[in-house]
Amino acid sequence: MTNPDPFDINCNSCFGQCHPLFRYLTDNERLTISLNSNCQAYKRGSVIYREGNKMRGFYCVQSGIIKIYKTGSDGKKQIIRFAEPGDLIGYRSVISNEPACTTSEVIELSEVCFIPAELLFDLIKQNGDFAVGLMKLVCIELGEANSYITDIAQKSVKERLSEVLINLYHEFGEDKQGILKISLTREELSNIVGTATESIIRLLSELKNEGMIELNGRKIKILDKPGLKHSANM
Amino acid sequence: MTNPDPFDINCNSCFGQCHPLFRYLTDNERLTISLNSNCQAYKRGSVIYREGNKMRGFYCVQSGIIKIYKTGSDGKKQIIRFAEPGDLIGYRSVISNEPACTTSEVIELSEVCFIPAELLFDLIKQNGDFAVGLMKLVCIELGEANSYITDIAQKSVKERLSEVLINLYHEFGEDKQGILKISLTREELSNIVGTATESIIRLLSELKNEGMIELNGRKIKILDKPGLKHSANM
DNA sequence: CGGTACGTTGAGTCATATCAACCATAGTGG
């Protein structure tokens, strides 16, 4: 339950790393944002915003990895997605004007830039290309959510785990030794797949025995991508 | 596999019944739309657009009920949501510029108005209030999808069925005799809950025996709303 | 009158959750 305090950082070069969306902005708009935004670093375990919070703005991720999850009625976490450098988080609740429907918690040391809500609305209204771009972003996320619903409802736990591993590979890639760059606990994996931790452990070692993956603690190496995809029924 | 042809209808008064979103439009914008849109009626079983289709525009529902579903890798349908009078369908794929990720099929005789994609983009760029309103719509849908993911991943089939019944009540209401206005086959219910048809049948009669609901073929009457909510773990 | 779609019930099986015990590791405070 530790929740380390964030700390201010210097972020002159914010927009360099930011979402391609910001390319649509005029110099003037960019200036307004950099005058009104506020960058902070958060350590692993920090919560950037919590389910139920009223959102006064949204965030742009400069570095690190963040998990976005919902808490079910029995307290179990369900990871909805991850945010990486360039991603925006929290904008959904800002726009829909609802309390945050998810919690976002840092997995790897992250630098995050806060941008107040009013600026977001101004940009949407002033800059049509930005509006279309942002809307495209939400629509893609919605499409992914729809697929996720179908998968969870219809696939077996093993199929889902295989699919999750493939997705993590596509999203985060692997290092020189072929190890998945994102490192998750078994529990976090179970919170993505939507199952018990023990099931994840058993199925991971099944996949290992089938030669699909190699395991070394939290380090996961995918050995047989086509095999895994097949196992995921993709 | 029948797919009755749609037929043209007169739709002078389209915008009267349309989504509140359209209130943001100027008279001029409204005129442009009514000159370029095209209303048709579709019978039960008709498919308005099919998963994988390239979308040349989106639709505004004037009357009727439409189910929006995805087909899983084994061919099983997963109903994502329903569309009612005033709802927009198909806009997600238009904006994200992807092929349709769902199929929309008519459940009850529907009048539907087609609006070409270019007009949508023009409106977003020209009319800031419209842009914000539409974005709000997508964001709310995304929030609902996130809840759905969590529910399907964590709740039992019976909890989900109870919740679906409550949701159908809120969305469609009941007639004078207290019977849910939307009438679904057991299979359609199973395609919402994400389970086997037989399970739905058994659980419906369990809920009946517990005094939660009354059954008469497809007619479902909710007797004990608080009880159902409790059974849904809401 | 036969066909087709829908609904129901029973029996058997299997995937997955749950419960419990145990080990490894690392951080903490006295």
Place this chain on the structure above:
DNA sequence: CCACTATGGTTGATATGACTCAACGTACCG
């Protein structure tokens, strides 16, 4: 420096929710 505690990982045994398969009933429709 050591005992203590928390966290994460693993394994086995057991229970059960939910699916599958199969048979049959029912109703409507051309």
